[in-house]
Amino acid sequence: MIQADVDLQPYNTLAIAARAAHFAQVENLDQLREALEFARRKKLPILPLGGGSNIVLTGNFPGLVIHLDNPGLEVREQGERTLVTAGAGENWHQLVMATVDRGLGGLENLALIPGRIGAAPIQNIGAYGVELRDSFSSLEALHIATGEMHSFSASDCEFGYRDSVFKGRARDQYIITSVSLELHGEWHPRVDYPALQQYFREQQIDSSGLTPRAVAEAVIAVRNSKLPDPAQIPNAGSFFKNPIIDGDLYRELKKAHPDLVAYEVGERWKLAAGWLIDRAGWRGKRQGAVGVHERQALVLVNPGHGAGAEVTGLAQEIAADIHAKYGVELEPEPRFYP
Numbered sequence: 202m203i204q205a206d207v208d209l210q211p212y213n214t215l216a217i218a219a220r221a222a223h224f225a226q227v228e229n230l231d232q233l234r235e236a237l238e239f240a241r242r243k244k245l246p247i248l249p250l251g252g253g254s255n256i257v258l259t260g261n262f263p264g265l266v267i268h269l270d271n272p273g274l275e276v277r278e279q280g281e282r283t284l285v286t287a288g289a290g291e292n293w294h295q296l297v298m299a300t301v302d303r304g305l306g307g308l309e310n311l312a313l314i315p316g317r318i319g320a321a322p323i324q325n326i327g328a329y330g331v332e333l334r335d336s337f338s339s340l341e342a343l344h345i346a347t348g349e350m351h352s353f354s355a356s357d358c359e360f361g362y363r364d365s366v367f368k369g370r371a372r373d374q375y376i377i378t379s380v381s382l383e384l385h386g387e388w389h390p391r392v393d394y395p396a397l398q399q400y401f402r403e404q405q406i407d408s409s410g411l412t413p414r415a416v417a418e419a420v421i422a423v424r425n426s427k428l429p430d431p432a433q434i435p436n437a438g439s440f441f442k443n444p445i446i447d448g449d450l451y452r453e454l455k456k457a458h459p460d461l462v463a464y465e466v467g468e469r470w471k472l473a474a475g476w477l478i479d480r481a482g483w484r485g486k487r488q489g490a491v492g493v494h495e496r497q498a499l500v501l502v503n504p505g506h507g508a509g510a511e512v513t514g515l516a517q518e519i520a521a522d523i524h525a526k527y528g529v530e531l532e533p534e535p536r537f538y539p
């Protein structure tokens with residue numbers, strides 16, 4: 202089951218060529234336990250891997266990559282609510298479409314996000330005004346140190362903006378094996394995002410009688426028009442989180458740049474990182490094998506299949522430039538390995 206010296210290029214959407222010292226494809230809990238035992242015996246670091254759409258490989262991984270491939274989809278109706286439980290190895294977008302096909306609403310704004318279900322809670326995936334936590338019920342995870350299974354409720358997960366306990370206190374301690382989502386019969390479309398409104402206007406769709414499928418189709422069309430498909434142009438989606446700044450800096454920036462794109466979050470302000478990068482002149486720039494996407498400045502691309510160092514080098518240059526021009530710190534969204 203465990204292979205040595207495996208090429209990871211097909212397993213990361215940035216198409217970075219790097220190798221794993223050991224690689225296990227796991228399809229069930231027994232195989233997962235076996236893989237963890239192998240890593241424990243050899244004292245190897247572990248990298249749990251889903252679709253590889255939110256990682257940057259900065260070099261070869263010296264430990265064991267555990268590719269979560271466990272299937273399973275269960276849909277249970279409980280009165281007004283429907284509980285959907287899926288194995289970590291299931292594809293996220295296919296799960297969204299399976300719920301939409303059943304006429305269930307709640308996940309449609311998250312259509313077409315790449316990756317697998319097991320990774321979705323790690324950064325509380327979000328798009329078009331909706332986050333995973335809005336439908337999250339619970340998850341099951343294997344505690345690496347003890348081999349015990351633990352259940353996490355929504356509050357246990359400590360979800361935040363592109364954040365959860367699995368990026369903080371519980372980082373590298375668990376492998377998520379399944380996720381349960383709760384969808385409700387009573388459904389209200391969430392289509393406030395200007396890009397969705399524009400789509401409905403252009404397609405002459407009356408947004409008062411929408412179905413979950415119609416919203417999913419709108420999200421898919423808008424995403425396809427803006428974001429590069431990793432199969433055509435390797436990328437990891439948004440490379441930086443939208444920075445959250447305090448009121449003083451916001452007011453200063455707004456004075457200097459009246460068209461600054463920002464949203465109020467409590468007493469602070471969330472800036473559109475893509476706007477800052479675009480205005481700083483990076484959109485469409487190419488640097489060796491890597492570059493900044495021509496339509497979306499927040500997406501770094503790797504059309505020349507460059508090494509991880511090229512990607513991180515470009516990201517560092519952009520972050521330094523944004524700091525120099527706006528006094529704002531940009532934090533990468535994907536995780537870097539090793």
Ligand SMILES: Cc1cc2nc3c(=O)[nH]c(=O)nc-3n(C[C@H](O)[C@H](O)[C@H](O)COP(=O)(O)OP(=O)(O)OC[C@H]3O[C@@H](n4cnc5c(N)ncnc54)[C@H](O)[C@@H]3O)c2cc1C
Nearest residue numbers: 251252253254255315316317319320326327376377437438
């Ligand atoms: C074109 C594109 C568009 C995107 N758009 C969005 C978007 O709109 N919104 C958004 O939130 N994200 C977006 N992303 C980022 C990414 O798709 C999500 O973060 C997704 O959830 C990652 O899933 P994955 O299976 O590929 O995770 P991976 O990249 O394989 O892993 C990501 C992290 O999670 C860990 N991990 C993975 N599986 C498990 C598990 N079972 N147990 C424990 N840890 C695990 C990994 O170790 C790693 O640290 C986009 C990416 C791309 C390429």
